[in-house]
Structures are given as C-alpha cells and as structure tokens.
Amino acid sequence: xxxxxNAAGNRGILLVAxxxxxxxxxxxxx
Amino acid sequence: xxxxxxxxxxxxxxxxxxxSVAVFCASASGVRxxxxxxxxxxxxxxxxxxxxxxxxxxxxxLMGAVADGALAAxxxxxxxxxxxxxxxxxxxxxxxxxxVTSTMxxxxxxxxxxxxAFIILPGGYGTFEEMFEVLAWxxxxxxxxxxxxxxxxxxxxxxxxxxxxxxxxxxxxxxxxFC
Numbered sequence: 001x002x003x004x005x006n007a008a009g010n011r012g013i014l015l016v017a018x019x020x021x022x023x024x025x026x027x028x029x030x
Numbered sequence: 031x032x033x034x035x036x037x038x039x040x041x042x043x044x045x046x047x048x049x050s051v052a053v054f055c056a057s058a059s060g061v062r063x064x065x066x067x068x069x070x071x072x073x074x075x076x077x078x079x080x081x082x083x084x085x086x087x088x089x090x091x092l093m094g095a096v097a098d099g100a101l102a103a104x105x106x107x108x109x110x111x112x113x114x115x116x117x118x119x120x121x122x123x124x125x126x127x128x129x130v131t132s133t134m135x136x137x138x139x140x141x142x143x144x145x146x147a148f149i150i151l152p153g154g155y156g157t158f159e160e161m162f163e164v165l166a167w168x169x170x171x172x173x174x175x176x177x178x179x180x181x182x183x184x185x186x187x188x189x190x191x192x193x194x195x196x197x198x199x200x201x202x203x204x205x206x207x208f209c
Contacts, residue, residue, distance in 0.1 A: 013169065013177065014177055014193065015179065016181055016186075017180050017181065018180070021075065023180045024075065024076075024149075026178045027176040028147065029049055029081055029147060
C-alpha cells in the first residue's frame with residue numbers, strides 16, 4: 001500500500017495527499 | 031491620519047508577504063461528485079488560511095469549483111488564462127484578478143512564477159502537462175516549490191503505480207543520476 005505524503009520510490013518529488021488539509025501541510029502551508 | 035503613501039506601502043507588504051498556491055485541475059467536472067466537492071473544499075481551505083489561489087481562470091468544472099469555493103470564503107483568486115479561451119467565453123468573470131496571456135506557454139510560466147507551491151486535482155491532458163512540467167523543472171532544480179497531488183477518490187492511483195514502474199526502471203533520475 002502506498003504511504004501518504006510520498007509517491008513511493010520517486011524520492012518525494014511528487015507528494016501525495018488525500019485531503020485539502022493534508023495537501024497544504026505537505027506544501028509547507030499547513 | 032494615515033498617508034496615501036503608507037497605505038500603499040502596507041498594501042504592497044501584504045501582497046509580498048501573502049503566500050499563493052497554484053492549482054492545476056480540469057475544466058470538466060468528471061463523473062463523480064467527489065471531484066467538485068474536493069475542489070470547492072480546497073478553495074475554501076486556501077481562503078480560510080489567507081492563502082491566495084492562482085489557477086487557470088476558467089469558470090467551468092473543477093476550475094470553476096475551486097475558484098468559487100475560494101471566493102465564497104472571502105479568498106483572493108488570481109486567474110491566468112490565454113486570450114484564446116477568453117474568446118471562447120470560458121473565463122471566470124468574478125475573480126479578484128484575471129491575467130490574460132498571449133499563449134498557453136506564457137500562462138503556465140506566469141502561474142509557476144507567482145506560486146509558492148502547486149496542488150494538482152483530477153484533470154486531463156492539460157492538467158497532466160502542467161503537473162509534469164513543474165515536476166520536471168524541480169528535477170532540473172529550476173525551482174524547489176512543493177508539488178502535491180490531491181488524489182481525490184483514488185483518481186491518480188494508476189498513474190502513481192506507473193510512476194513507481196518508471197522509478198524502478200531508473201527513469202526518474204535527474205541529470206547526473208540524482209534528482
């Protein structure tokens with residue numbers, strides 16, 4: 001299962017969120 | 031009494047200090063109501079946190095939903111749209127600022143320049159192109175702004191699986207083997 005906040009192995013370049021709150025947190029704007 | 035110059039200065043400071051997020055998404059609504067609900071929620075959440083929205087300037091589909099959500103919550107919304115789409119009358123006429131660009135390329139460049147981060151909602155070819163461009167630019171160290179995929183209802187699950195394949199096959203490395 002894919003972990004949140006990281007598109008598996010591609011070194012975290014593409015962060016993955018499931019809610020708006022989570023997306024802003026990952027963007028450093030939470 | 032506050033001078034006009036001071037008011038101008040404070041206004042400029044607010045503009046400089048304010049963070050903005052560029053949202054890439056569909057001009058269509060898609061078949062699941064969850065997509066528009068998520069777009070509306072993202073727009074409202076940005077506004078509630080005082081974060082500006084930069085988006086493609088459209089009034090339809092998920093574009094319209096994210097802009098309307100932000101505007102309904104009192105947010106600042108900047109639309110960036112090429113004149114060809116203005117001519118097709120798909121531009122949102124209620125946004126805080128509407129920048130009309132000469133081409134799709136200048137639209138993307140302006141959005142990327144003004145944003146502090148990128149959030150991607152469900153979309154089609156245009157959304158994919160925008161997302162992969164900012165990812166490619168990050169790999170090349172042209173920028174270091176966060177790129178966040180908002181995977182509404184698992185819309186992007188199969189794309190993420192494909193990116194895992196690309197990574198395993200060694201295709202997601204930057205110049206010189208690092209990224």
